[in-house]
Amino acid sequence: MPLWNEYHLPTSVDEAVALLAKYAGRARVVAGGTDLILDLQQGHEQPVEALVDVTRIAGLTEIRQDADYVIIGCGVTHAQIVTSELLHQKATCLVEASYVVGGPQVRNVATLAGNVAHALPAADGSTALNVLDAEVEVVSFNGRRWIPFTSLFRGPGQSAVDSTREVLTAIRFKATGNHAATAFSRIMRPQGVALPIMNMAVCVRVIADHIAAAAIAAAPVAPTPFRCRQTEVFLKDRPAIPATIEAAIEPLLSECRPRTSPHRATAEYRREVLPVLLRRTLSKAIERAKSGMVTPNIYEVE
Numbered sequence: 610m611p612l613w614n615e616y617h618l619p620t621s622v623d624e625a626v627a628l629l630a631k632y633a634g635r636a637r638v639v640a641g642g643t644d645l646i647l648d649l650q651q652g653h654e655q656p657v658e659a660l661v662d663v664t665r666i667a668g669l670t671e672i673r674q675d676a677d678y679v680i681i682g683c684g685v686t687h688a689q690i691v692t693s694e695l696l697h698q699k700a701t702c703l704v705e706a707s708y709v710v711g712g713p714q715v716r717n718v719a720t721l722a723g724n725v726a727h728a729l730p731a732a733d734g735s736t737a738l739n740v741l742d743a744e745v746e747v748v749s750f751n752g753r754r755w756i757p758f759t760s761l762f763r764g765p766g767q768s769a770v771d772s773t774r775e776v777l778t779a780i781r782f783k784a785t786g787n788h789a790a791t792a793f794s795r796i797m798r799p800q801g802v803a804l805p806i807m808n809m810a811v812c813v814r815v816i817a818d819h820i821a822a823a824a825i826a827a828a829p830v831a832p833t834p835f836r837c838r839q840t841e842v843f844l845k846d847r848p849a850i851p852a853t854i855e856a857a858i859e860p861l862l863s864e865c866r867p868r869t870s871p872h873r874a875t876a877e878y879r880r881e882v883l884p885v886l887l888r889r890t891l892s893k894a895i896e897r898a899k900s901g902m903v904t905p906n907i908y909e910v911e
């Protein structure tokens with residue numbers, strides 16, 4: 610049995626959602642196909658009547674700024690994100706996350722929207738978007754709506770976006786402002802494919818050498834992307850110095866619940882990794898926020 614019969618390349622959102630409506634649940638949105646085609650081939654997804662490719666829709670292959678928001682269309686690949694000067698300045702953690710997704714061939718076709726719609730809690734792009742307080746626009750035949758990033762996830766691999774009937778058309782977030790900066794890092798097996806042992810993203814605002822606000826996402830420590838709210842509260846108004854980072858390890862470990870994964874790491878190992886990631890990622894974000902210098906770590910060996 611073929612994995613799909615028809616392949617459509619709509620050039621507008623209206624055309625894409627009309628196609629999905631016509632197939633009434635028997636079609637599926639595809640972007641780079643780096644998750645979906647493997648899932649179809651390996652039997653993790655049922656064959657479909659049609660694939661609706663959303664990477665040729667006019668206006669949705671761009672990264673742009675509109676007033677306070679940075680907007681990323683659903684056709685934007687990780688390779689585009691890595692080379693975006695706008696994102697280097699306004700969302701450094703996202704550039705660093707996209708840079709580690711697969712190799713160049715994967716990054717050239719795989720999209721950030723596909724990373725999010727696939728709904729795995731440790732997807733690198735999702736971890737970065739989590740600290741940016743992103744929102745996603747979802748369009749169906751019946752209309753369009755913006756959903757907060759955190760409402761998108763229902764469990765591992767379970768998205769609130771129904772990819773047989775809806776298109777996640779765009780992702781938006783507010784650009785990091787004055788005195789603020791972000792950072793992302795991860796620990797990966799040398800021969801690892803697809804998902805890290807653990808990753809972390811941080812957004813921090815530093816005023817007068819004190820942490821005015823912090824957002825921290827660690828993954829995988831829960832069935833859905835997780836914000837370390839207790840650690841964020843702990844950090845607020847404390848001096849932006851190494852001793853504060855060390856002291857934040859305790860609340861971080863108390864609220865994160867990593868599990869053993871047969872393919873990646875044990876829960877115990879992941880608990881050892883969490884402080885390492887916090888030191889690396891938070892200190893990098895603080896350094897950037899203090900200096901105003903943001904050069905993404907995209908040429909370093911992991």
Ligand SMILES: Cc1cc2nc3c(=O)[nH]c(=O)nc-3n(C[C@H](O)[C@H](O)[C@H](O)COP(=O)(O)OP(=O)(O)OC[C@H]3O[C@@H](n4cnc5c(N)ncnc54)[C@H](O)[C@@H]3O)c2cc1C
Binds near residue numbers: 646804
């Ligand atoms: C060799 C290899 C290495 C990888 N390494 C990493 C890694 O290091 N880190 C990581 O996070 N991921 C990794 N991945 C996973 C994958 O590349 C990413 O998750 C990628 O961003 C998925 O995007 P895509 O465009 O290929 O999505 P697709 O495979 O096209 O789609 C994924 C899912 O999202 C749905 N979908 C896609 N776009 C939309 C949309 N606009 N609206 C609604 N639904 C949509 C599809 O129906 C499908 O369910 C790797 C994959 C491979 C094959």
